[in-house]
Amino acid sequence: MNFDFDPADEIFRQEVRSFIRDALPADIRERNLRNYHANRADTRAWTAIVHRRGWSAPNWPVDKGGTGWSAMQQFIFDEENFAAGAPLLETGGLKMIGPVIYTFGTPEQHERFNLPFLRGEISWGQGFSEPGAGSDLAGLTTRAERQGDDYVINGHKIWTTNAHYANWLYLLVRTDPTQKQRGISLILVPADAPGVTIRPIIDIGEGHSLNEMFFDDVRVPVGNLVGEENKGWTYAKFLLDRERAFSAEVPRNKRNFALLKQIARHTRRAGRPLIEDAAFAARLAQLESDLDALTWMTLRALARQGDATWELPVGSILKVRGTELQQKIGEMHIEALGDRGAYVYPEPDFATGEHHWPPGPDYAPGLLADALYRRAVTIYGGSNEIQRTIIAKQYLGL
Ligand SMILES: Cc1cc2nc3c(=O)[nH]c(=O)nc-3n(C[C@H](O)[C@H](O)[C@H](O)COP(=O)(O)OP(=O)(O)OC[C@H]3O[C@@H](n4cnc5c(N)ncnc54)[C@H](O)[C@@H]3O)c2cc1C
Numbered sequence: 001m002n003f004d005f006d007p008a009d010e011i012f013r014q015e016v017r018s019f020i021r022d023a024l025p026a027d028i029r030e031r032n033l034r035n036y037h038a039n040r041a042d043t044r045a046w047t048a049i050v051h052r053r054g055w056s057a058p059n060w061p062v063d064k065g066g067t068g069w070s071a072m073q074q075f076i077f078d079e080e081n082f083a084a085g086a087p088l089l090e091t092g093g094l095k096m097i098g099p100v101i102y103t104f105g106t107p108e109q110h111e112r113f114n115l116p117f118l119r120g121e122i123s124w125g126q127g128f129s130e131p132g133a134g135s136d137l138a139g140l141t142t143r144a145e146r147q148g149d150d151y152v153i154n155g156h157k158i159w160t161t162n163a164h165y166a167n168w169l170y171l172l173v174r175t176d177p178t179q180k181q182r183g184i185s186l187i188l189v190p191a192d193a194p195g196v197t198i199r200p201i202i203d204i205g206e207g208h209s210l211n212e213m214f215f216d217d218v219r220v221p222v223g224n225l226v227g228e229e230n231k232g233w234t235y236a237k238f239l240l241d242r243e244r245a246f247s248a249e250v251p252r253n254k255r256n257f258a259l260l261k262q263i264a265r266h267t268r269r270a271g272r273p274l275i276e277d278a279a280f281a282a283r284l285a286q287l288e289s290d291l292d293a294l295t296w297m298t299l300r301a302l303a304r305q306g307d308a309t310w311e312l313p314v315g316s317i318l319k320v321r322g323t324e325l326q327q328k329i330g331e332m333h334i335e336a337l338g339d340r341g342a343y344v345y346p347e348p349d350f351a352t353g354e355h356h357w358p359p360g361p362d363y364a365p366g367l368l369a370d371a372l373y374r375r376a377v378t379i380y381g382g383s384n385e386i387q388r389t390i391i392a393k394q395y396l397g398l
Pocket of ligand 1: 125126127128129130131132133134136160161210376379380381383384385386389
């Protein structure tokens, strides 16, 4: 059996690698290689650069403004970006709401939202979860009432990632209170519309990526509805399955695993490199075989995209295995770092003009905050308990 990539894919990999080497701004690369979370300014800047090369929608078809790349090329592109310290292109627009708009929305909505998004001009926030509706998302109560040519929205959303950077929000709202799934719609709302309030939630790593959002008589035109009224649940399922498949994050896991080996080679314990400790090395080997299994599962899933005869709930399976691996690798980073992993180093304030990176090896400062953040990956996009229930019902027939 030959596990090598095709020669044409290898040529493509070299093309992507040399583009990133020439085009990625040094400050963005440096922040990422120190393992700080990419901020939205970096993501937008990188999106604009990649757009000029014609590559800002690796997973979209050519007639929608995408590259039309094969699944393998998309995978290689993500791998090379991660390995080089480039930020992820904005997942919310690229892999979630963008495809929903060009599949279920109007051509005008594609022109109005998707094309500016590809130029790095739109950042999205996903307003699905509510204080009383997370796992039971269909129980959401944020209301959108039709009044003439507008919808008037009232309600409360929570856990919205990066809402404070977003200029547009996509919300699931209740348009028919007499129904559950069949009474939900998907609507696009400007983040600065009168009546929208966005408040920060600070996370365990002292970072601000999460928010809650309040909607008080927010008026949006009916033209902002995506698809049909009360069909939002169908669109949400389409979108969430993409979110789950993405959660396997093989390129991130690969990069973080390579980093773990690097730390273990550089760290000395009991007079020798940690990587030579038999117990630690055995755990590394287990992680490596889990990572290989996840990689091949992901590549199989990519190769069979759109194949209706393949009934595996792939999104849920990849989500469970990929997120658990992220957490295990993150925990071992911290263990291997020793004292350096005991403190959350805030990112230096570049705005002051006078900044110093924290002491210690380059790769260390952002790792504890990242490992703490990774506690959430088994929760967001639908918790792993819920994914296990989906696998049990859909595949095992339990
Ligand atoms: C970092 C982070 C970012 C997020 N970003 C966004 C975002 O951008 N937009 C957005 O809309 N939402 C976002 N979320 C919200 C996320 O989707 C929800 O937290 C998630 O769906 C779980 O819902 P909940 O928090 O209400 O927990 P609950 O549904 O209250 O669940 C609590 C616990 O009970 C378990 N549980 C619940 N029901 C069952 C069941 N039937 N069977 C077995 N176990 C069950 C769950 O697995 C979980 O462990 C984010 C969350 C986090 C942590």
